[in-house]
Amino acid sequence: MTTKKTLFDKVWDAHVVNAIDNGPQILYIDKHLIHEVTSPQAFNELEERGIPVFRPSQIVATADHNTPTLNQDQPIKDKLSRQQLEQLSKNCKKNDITLYELGHKYNGIVHVMAPELGITQPGMTMVCGDSHTSTHGAFGAIAFGIGTSQVAQVFASQCLLLTKPKSLRVSVNGKLKNGVLPKDVILYIISKLGTNSGTGYFCEYAGNVFEEMSMEGRMTVCNMSIEMGARGGMIAPDNTTFEYVKGREFAPKGDDFEKKVAYWKTLPTDDGAQFDQEYSFDAQDIEPMITYGTNPGMGIKISETIPVDENPSFKKSLAYMNFEAGESLINKPINFVFIGSCTNSRIEDFRVAADYIKGKKKASNVTAWLVPGSKQVENQIIEEGLKAVFEDAGFELRQPGCSACLAMNDDKIPQGEYCVSTSNRNFEGRQGQGSRTILASPLVAAATAVEGKIIDISKQLN
Amino acid sequence: MEKFTTLKSRAIPLNIENVDTDQIIPARFLKATDRKGFGDNVFRDWRYDKTGEINKDFVLNDTKYSGQILVAGDNFGCGSSREHAAWAITDFGFKVVVSSFFADIFKGNALNNGLLPVQVSKDFLSDLLSLVVSNPQTELVVNLENQTISVPDSELLEDFEIDAYKKTCMINGYDDIDYLVNNKEQIEAFEAHKIY
Numbered sequence: 001m002t003t004k005k006t007l008f009d010k011v012w013d014a015h016v017v018n019a020i021d022n023g024p025q026i027l028y029i030d031k032h033l034i035h036e037v038t039s040p041q042a043f044n045e046l047e048e049r050g051i052p053v054f055r056p057s058q059i060v061a062t063a064d065h066n067t068p069t070l071n072q073d074q075p076i077k078d079k080l081s082r083q084q085l086e087q088l089s090k091n092c093k094k095n096d097i098t099l100y101e102l103g104h105k106y107n108g109i110v111h112v113m114a115p116e117l118g119i120t121q122p123g124m125t126m127v128c129g130d131s132h133t134s135t136h137g138a139f140g141a142i143a144f145g146i147g148t149s150q151v152a153q154v155f156a157s158q159c160l161l162l163t164k165p166k167s168l169r170v171s172v173n174g175k176l177k178n179g180v181l182p183k184d185v186i187l188y189i190i191s192k193l194g195t196n197s198g199t200g201y202f203c204e205y206a207g208n209v210f211e212e213m214s215m216e217g218r219m220t221v222c223n224m225s226i227e228m229g230a231r232g233g234m235i236a237p238d239n240t241t242f243e244y245v246k247g248r249e250f251a252p253k254g255d256d257f258e259k260k261v262a263y264w265k266t267l268p269t270d271d272g273a274q275f276d277q278e279y280s281f282d283a284q285d286i287e288p289m290i291t292y293g294t295n296p297g298m299g300i301k302i303s304e305t306i307p308v309d310e311n312p313s314f315k316k317s318l319a320y321m322n323f324e325a326g327e328s329l330i331n332k333p334i335n336f337v338f339i340g341s342c343t344n345s346r347i348e349d350f351r352v353a354a355d356y357i358k359g360k361k362k363a364s365n366v367t368a369w370l371v372p373g374s375k376q377v378e379n380q381i382i383e384e385g386l387k388a389v390f391e392d393a394g395f396e397l398r399q400p401g402c403s404a405c406l407a408m409n410d411d412k413i414p415q416g417e418y419c420v421s422t423s424n425r426n427f428e429g430r431q432g433q434g435s436r437t438i439l440a441s442p443l444v445a446a447a448t449a450v451e452g453k454i455i456d457i458s459k460q461l462n
Numbered sequence: 463m464e465k466f467t468t469l470k471s472r473a474i475p476l477n478i479e480n481v482d483t484d485q486i487i488p489a490r491f492l493k494a495t496d497r498k499g500f501g502d503n504v505f506r507d508w509r510y511d512k513t514g515e516i517n518k519d520f521v522l523n524d525t526k527y528s529g530q531i532l533v534a535g536d537n538f539g540c541g542s543s544r545e546h547a548a549w550a551i552t553d554f555g556f557k558v559v560v561s562s563f564f565a566d567i568f569k570g571n572a573l574n575n576g577l578l579p580v581q582v583s584k585d586f587l588s589d590l591l592s593l594v595v596s597n598p599q600t601e602l603v604v605n606l607e608n609q610t611i612s613v614p615d616s617e618l619l620e621d622f623e624i625d626a627y628k629k630t631c632m633i634n635g636y637d638d639i640d641y642l643v644n645n646k647e648q649i650e651a652f653e654a655h656k657i658y
Contacts, residue, residue, distance in 0.1 A: 028656065041495065044495070066492075084495055406484075408493070
């Protein structure tokens with residue numbers, strides 16, 4: 001009898017080079033994505049130790065975290081930012097690594113750029129010095145964030161020393177309500193399971209809700225796996241996946257593609273395979289979500305009130321947000337809206353926003369930033385006429401990058417202000433010192449920008 | 463990487479849960495291209511108020527506390543993969559972080575930088591925090607060889623887990639690069655039949 005394997009087991013086992021007795025395994029990494037913030041120290045380390053980059057052709061670099069979203073054709077004003085980007089260019093050139101730098105037609109947020117170019121493929125192992133690398137798990141790849149010491153390890157050997165994580169499956173079945181987007185599904189899951197329920201696990205999302213999702217929706221879900229502590233999230237590859245990959249710049253072509261598809265079809269979890277932990281939810285229970293606290297687990301249905309909890313860390317969090325336990329967020333005035341980040345900056349996200357915004361006007365109190373995930377998304381927004389919709393309504397379309405998700409560049413939310421944001425983290429100060437982040441879907445963000453306050457979008461839709 | 467065997471030190475109590483890496487080192491300080499100097503900005507927005515004045519209420523600024531051990535609340539180091547968080551904590555002078563739960567990536571980053579994450583039970587953490595707060599002179603002993611954390615002359619003693627390989631690395635100051643580079647032949651043999 002053969003052992004029943006999970007999707008994760010199959011991909012992992014196909015990449016184990018060797019195992020240390022009573023210790024970690026050597027795991028081979030197919031693709032290594034890098035960016036300007038977490039790679040320079042790794043390049044330095046290799047140089048100091050006289051170790052060459054082992055497989056430069058398996059590395060792809062982009063500039064995203066620290067790039068401006070206006071006037072990208074001009075020199076960057078901030079000296080440290082400019083130096084960091086110059087360092088990336090220098091390191092890539094010296095080591096013969098492909099770089100999609102600022103202004104390149106393929107430039108974009110690392111987790112938007114790689115899937116849209118077909119770099120991300122089912123069954124791969126992928127890493128990047130960024131915790132949202134979990135995004136690529138949407139394709140049935142093992143993809144996870146690593147620290148800079150590990151970036152150096154992959155540079156040196158195309159491998160990592162890892163202990164195999166435990167397995168977790170989250171199933172959501174049923175029919176989603178009108179206005180419930182993939183972002184709501186993952187915010188709901190995290191609000192139910194908490195921010196550390198996935199720590200030590202790799203998560204597989206299963207059930208008809210994920211099967212029926214587009215690749216972009218699946219990426220939004222897998223992206224936030226790390227927000228419940230899971231190093232990665234995966235969804236079984238299927239025809240939706242194969243159709244998405246087919247024909248992309250770096251996707252396999254012709255016979256090679258057909259062979260790969262045949263292999264990819266063997267990857268889904270075997271019936272009867274065992275997970276170390278399982279959770280399941282009913283799609284009907286999910287509504288448009290919103291967060292009220294300072295971690296992504298502090299989320300509620302938009303129609304609910306903030307829970308009451310005596311835990312000091314919970315109270316500290318509400319004090320930071322200037323919210324009261326037991327209150328509703330409906331009608332809270334909001335002055336900033338951000339639609340962007342590796343969670344929600346793909347074309348479907350902007351289509352959802354444009355559909356809602358069309359024919360309406362942005363509220364005058366609101367500053368709204370729309371930041372596409374890549375040059376390709378930016379061009380698509382223009383080609384599909386969405387830019388005109390946004391501009392007619394008073395929204396500003398900026399140039400691609402991580403932008404106000406982490407506020408490393410100038411896109412910062414001012415002290416004390418609330419921002420309804422489609423990004424992934426509502427930590428204290430995440431979007432700028434003293435800023436207060438409320439996580440939501442692109443639909444809720446668009447509605448907030450039009451109304452100038454939080455509204456119960458489900459009432460408007462039903 | 464520096465070797466680690468045992469440490470006897472006072473501790474600083476940071477009784478906050480879910481300390482994320484954005485708090486440990488905010489993104490605006492990630493523009494440097496080397497590993498040094500991040501200690502100046504560790505817990506920046508808790509150590510200083512919005513005008514840049516020192517926040518005297520924050521434990522790192524409280525002169526009654528000192529030491530190379532940080533004792534923190536549950537789920538320490540969640541969020542971003544930035545290794546700058548581990549660099550900032552070590553650069554500030556800590557050699558050990560104690561918590562009842564660590565986020566995966568932070569834990570790995572700490573171990574790769576000679577910073578020992580010591581995971582203890584919630585009860586032990588609670589007792590330890592109370593003891594350090596009531597008596598800041600309290601000294602803790604962390605013994606990596608025996609995998610124990612204790613307070614001498616008290617009943618507080620607990621074992622902690624660490625991966626056997628990582629323990630060897632910490633004790634000897636080895637890192638994973640040495641191991642991987644020495645196993646190139648195996649890696650090349652694997653590449654002969656790789657799929658991608």
